[in-house]
Structures are given as C-alpha cells and as structure tokens.
Amino acid sequence: MNVIDLFSGGGGLTEGFLRQGFNTVAHVEMDTHACSTLRTRLFYHILKENKIDDYYAYLNEEITLGQLFEDNCEILNLPASSIINQEIDSDSEKNIIKQIKELIAIQDISHIDGIIGGPPCQAYSCAGRGRAYENMKKDPRNYLYKHYLSFLKEFNPDFFVFENVPGMLSAKTDIEIFPDFERNVKKLGYNIDYELLYANKFKVLQKRKRLIIIGHKDSKNYFDFSFDKKNNFEVWDVLNDLPKLNPGEGNDSPVAYTNKISRYLKETNIRTKRDIVINHAARNHNANDREIYRLVIKAWNNNHQRIKYDELPKELTTHKNKKSFLDRFKIVAGDLPYSHTIMAHLSKDGHYFIHPDIGQARSITVREAARLQSFPDNYKFEGPRTSQFKQVGNAVPPLMAESIAEKIKNNV
Structure with missing residues (x-):
C-alpha cells in the first residue's frame, strides 16, 4: 500500500x-x-x-x-x-x-x-x-x-x-x-x-x-x-542498561550497554543483540539546579511526593513567578508503569524530565527520551542535540x- x-x-x-x-x-x-x-x-x-x-x-x-x-x-x-x-x-x-x-x-x-x-x-x-x-x-x-x-x-x-x-x-x-x-x-x-x-x-x-x-x-x-x-513493566526497564552519566558527560558516539537487556526492551525490539548506545549525552546543569533535582528525586523515591516550586527552600528558587507552572521540576518516575508526556520543550531545558537516579542528578538524554517514546536504539537522530530533542x-x-x-x- x-x-x-x-x-x-x-x-x-x-x-x-x-x-x-x-x-x-x-x-x-x-x-x-x-x-x-x-x-x-x-x-x-x-x-x-x-x-x-x-x-x-x-x-x-x-x-x-x-x-x-x-x-x-x-x-x-x-x-x-x-x-x-x-x-x-x-x-x-x-x-x-x-x-x-x-x-x-x-x-x-x-x-x-x-x-x-x-x-x-x-x-x-x-x-x-x-x-x-x-x-x-x-x-x-x-x-x-x-x-x-x-x-x-x-x-x-x-x-x-x-x-x-x-x-x-x-x-x-x-x-x-x-x-x-x-x-x-x-x-x-x-x-x-x-x-x-x-x-x-x-x-x-x-x-x-x-x-x-x-x-x-x-x-x-x-x-x-x-x-x-498489556503492560507489566515500569520506566526503570528502559533506563537500567544505559551508561550512567554526570551532567555534561556522553555524546552521540557509540558506547556499550552497562547491563543485560530487560524483558521489555527485548519484547518491543527497542534493543537487539546487534545494537549499541548512541545519542546518549547529558546536558550541563548548574549546582543550584542539581540540588533541586536531588530534592525532587528524594521526595519521590521516599514518599512518592511531587515537590511544587513554591515548596522549595527559598535559597534555591530563582524565579519570581511562584503562582503558575509550579511543577516545573519533575522526576521521570522510574517505579511507575509509564512516564509523563515527553515533549519538545526538552530542547529548552530538562527540569521537567529529571532522571530518577539521585546519583546522576541530571535531566534525561535524547536516547532515554527516545526509548520512552518507543524508538529503537538503532534509530539515529541527526543534527544538534536541541533538534534531536525536538524530533523526539x-x-x-x-x-x-x-x-x-x-x-x-x-x-x-
């Protein structure tokens, strides 16, 4: 057809x-x-x-x-x-x-x-x-x-x-x-x-x-x-085998997986035996934002609590607007069966898409976003990272x- x-x-x-x-x-x-x-x-x-x-x-x-x-x-x-x-x-x-x-x-x-x-x-x-x-x-x-x-x-x-x-x-x-x-x-x-x-x-x-x-x-x-x-999986199933990154680390070049393939990745063919990790680069974050990320991650992992912007310590809040878009810092919850909607806004900042690992304290990469969208790992996104996020x-x-x-x- x-x-x-x-x-x-x-x-x-x-x-x-x-x-x-x-x-x-x-x-x-x-x-x-x-x-x-x-x-x-x-x-x-x-x-x-x-x-x-x-x-x-x-x-x-x-x-x-x-x-x-x-x-x-x-x-x-x-x-x-x-x-x-x-x-x-x-x-x-x-x-x-x-x-x-x-x-x-x-x-x-x-x-x-x-x-x-x-x-x-x-x-x-x-x-x-x-x-x-x-x-x-x-x-x-x-x-x-x-x-x-x-x-x-x-x-x-x-x-x-x-x-x-x-x-x-x-x-x-x-x-x-x-x-x-x-x-x-x-x-x-x-x-x-x-x-x-x-x-x-x-x-x-x-x-x-x-x-x-x-x-x-x-x-x-x-x-x-x-x-x-039927979905018997959780978000961690698309994240656990990817290399851990600190802010600013990684690039588009191929690197090896760090864990065995999960059942979800295998059943959906998101990852195959032939594949490698590409488009996996973490953006840079300043110290203030990383501290907010850690608070957001800890609140979710300990109590399944979403922290609103007006609930953050005053010394960490830099925006004057504390009446709208209060969930501007949001974790991609690893222990839920699905994440919130991946949007092109990722190209501007990653505050709304924080990786659930407190040890990394960063926003998600293009490859992590692509997996949450169900793109296979052999799907290469071309262009600069800003454009890649928009495409995903x-x-x-x-x-x-x-x-x-x-x-x-x-x-x-």
Whole structure:
C-alpha cells in the first residue's frame, strides 16, 4: 500500500507504517535536521534485508553517512529523493504536489492508498491557547489542516491518518477548527472515526494522549479503536542498561550497554543483540539546579511526593513567578508503569524530565527520551542535540504508529 507522509518530523509515524510493509512514496518536512534523521532511517529499512552490516558500520562510526550512501547509491537514491525538505504553505503547496507526482511516476504507481501525518500541534496546545486571540487568529499553524485537505483532494487516497493534540477538538479562531475539518473531509467523500488514545495502551512506557482521526471511503466501514496491549513493566526497564552519566558527560558516539537487556526492551525490539548506545549525552546543569533535582528525586523515591516550586527552600528558587507552572521540576518516575508526556520543550531545558537516579542528578538524554517514546536504539537522530530533542518530543511513538498501521492494513 502506497502512502504519502505529510509533516513527517523525525519519522515516528512513518516508522510504524514501514514496519507493516507500507511503501512511503514521499515525505514532506520543513526541518532540515528532521529530514536528515528520516533519511538515515529510510536507509536502515532499505539495507536491513541484505546489507545491514553497512548500516551498523555507520552507527559504529566506521564509515560516514556519505560513504554509506556512495557504497549503496543504486538502492538508496530513491528513498533519499523521496524526502521533500519544504514548508507546506500557500506558496509551496503546488510545487510540493508536483514533486510528489514526479515521485509517483518514477515508481510507476497508479494509485495512492493513503495519506498520513499531522501538522505541528503547538497552536492547538494549552500553551498556544494562552496567547491573545488576535495572535492565535494570525498564526498560520492553526490553518495547516487546510493544506492537508488540499493533498486529500489532489491524490484522493482510500484512507488517511491525521494525528494531533486533543486540543484540536476544541480549538477555534474565527472558525471552529475540528468541525471545519470534519465538514471538508466529508465533502471529499470521507467518513471519519476519531479517538483520544493514550500511548501506554500500546506498550509505550509513557502516558501520551493524542487525537487520532481515521478517514475512509467505505460508508459501512468504521475504524476499531480498541487497543490495549498489556503492560507489566515500569520506566526503570528502559533506563537500567544505559551508561550512567554526570551532567555534561556522553555524546552521540557509540558506547556499550552497562547491563543485560530487560524483558521489555527485548519484547518491543527497542534493543537487539546487534545494537549499541548512541545519542546518549547529558546536558550541563548548574549546582543550584542539581540540588533541586536531588530534592525532587528524594521526595519521590521516599514518599512518592511531587515537590511544587513554591515548596522549595527559598535559597534555591530563582524565579519570581511562584503562582503558575509550579511543577516545573519533575522526576521521570522510574517505579511507575509509564512516564509523563515527553515533549519538545526538552530542547529548552530538562527540569521537567529529571532522571530518577539521585546519583546522576541530571535531566534525561535524547536516547532515554527516545526509548520512552518507543524508538529503537538503532534509530539515529541527526543534527544538534536541541533538534534531536525536538524530533523526539514531537513524534508519534513508533509502537503506537505500528499498531494503527497494522489495523489499517487489515481492515480499511
């Protein structure tokens, strides 16, 4: 089944569909570093059958990405060219559609089966709602769904998957966003089913809540959202085998695991026998923040207590605002079956994502965040660390995406 992936990010949704045998004809993403990550991952999927040694040679820094491509250019050229690094807006829409049609022609594809993706969600989030109405109204991100509609109209796929934050259901500017989206997809001939889904129902060790909208042409068909994969694990199961780091230690380069593979990592294929640790670098923290981290960790480990900012010793508080966002320092609780939601805000600071080990007293790394999102260890995030955190935080968890893709393959 052939799909177009819009607003691809670092490829979390794509990953799930690739695992289920879908052919991603084209990917459209505005962020250059996310495109690099996506390109590397597409190389993995192409090489995994017969030339996986070459891919791991790159992960182990035995060859460069350029050498990997040069040595396998005949089979990697198409996936590389399938990534369109452009922002979707009124000026670029027609050109992007033209490029996708060229990719369809190159692959001799007669029909696009599906379109997947979800536009950036910041405008529909609680933080986005906090801005003045006029600023919300002028924010072009609020209207990116209209471009999604244009692609549906142009390519007329049998189904689509639209992913976003729950806030889209109630978001409004001069119009109510979701009702307008629903009216327009019905005009294009689609019936929709939608649900608010928690990632932990897909064996992801994170309680991430997302809106999933499935569109299909069959009026008698409906999408069954009954997902509930049993989870008998806890957050420590994704952290315990990774090297311990002090603030400022580690880097993107490969290092060895420090413990045996946990049952969770094995069952989910997050870690395999061939894998190594990459993207595992701790950001620097000042002494004041580390002292706060220790207090937060101790309070949770001893009493399962979350410390609010206004409860900290006065000598440790540096922010004047002590009336809002009081849980700005938050532990990723190791003894719970899931963490709180991993967000792109990780790129700015790690205070909201403190590692549960008091001996390390730091925020989580890109690899730790990626594991909580269910990305496998052989999924390499490209670009600077700030971008890597954004890519992870904005992604659909691959285990969640794979379950949705599997059900679509079998039922839509």
